[in-house]
Amino acid sequence: MNRSLVLTLAVLALAPLPALADGPKTKVTEVAPKNLPPAVVSVVKAAAPQMIIKEAELKERADRRYYDIEGVMPDGSEIEFDLLEKNGRWEIVETQRDIAWSTAPKLVRDTAAASAKAITPVRVIESKQTDGMVIYELFAAGKPDEPSMEVSLKDGKAKVLAEVWPH
Numbered sequence: 001m002n003r004s005l006v007l008t009l010a011v012l013a014l015a016p017l018p019a020l021a022d023g024p025k026t027k028v029t030e031v032a033p034k035n036l037p038p039a040v041v042s043v044v045k046a047a048a049p050q051m052i053i054k055e056a057e058l059k060e061r062a063d064r065r066y067y068d069i070e071g072v073m074p075d076g077s078e079i080e081f082d083l084l085e086k087n088g089r090w091e092i093v094e095t096q097r098d099i100a101w102s103t104a105p106k107l108v109r110d111t112a113a114a115s116a117k118a119i120t121p122v123r124v125i126e127s128k129q130t131d132g133m134v135i136y137e138l139f140a141a142g143k144p145d146e147p148s149m150e151v152s153l154k155d156g157k158a159k160v161l162a163e164v165w166p167h
Helices: 003-014 038-047 106-114
Strands: 027-030 052-061 064-072 078-086 089-099 123-129 134-139 149-154 157-160
Touching: 038 052, 038 064, 038 078, 038 089, 106 134, 106 149, 106 157
Parallel strands: none
Antiparallel strands: 027 052, 052 064, 064 078, 078 089, 089 123, 123 134, 134 149, 149 157
16 A cells, blocks of 8 residues: 555544534424323323423424423422323323422432532432333532433432433
8 A cells, every 4th residue: 555545544534524413303393282182181181180281392303202291280389291102192201390309319319429420409300200210310500401410210229320311
């Protein structure tokens, strides 16, 4: 192989690659509560009959359709349901609510405190999954958009997640 070809290949190997697309983009559409499909409302009302639906979004990505339904309970507490369309039916895949950090299970608080990236959360979202797992999303002061840490709890075991939970 000639020297200029080797040099060219070496330069190409070290050159940054063009940014790859992050995959399909999510299309988000605001939906007025009164315009929600009756099947979606039925699933939400079966889970929380007294909930007053305040906001809704339809999220579409690749071949998946989600509804994020936010509302309030009679005591003023907020709740959110994430529904996924599976085989033409809507199913709740996650139920979220804000909680006080002091009310999170002690094992979750201890696991977070023992982490190398321990934080004192200013906001905690408790996210119940359909398989019995609960994810605690911990938000640090000044970082309201993304959790600074997530801790899972299932079958009496807690762990700090290395990757962001998909729902």
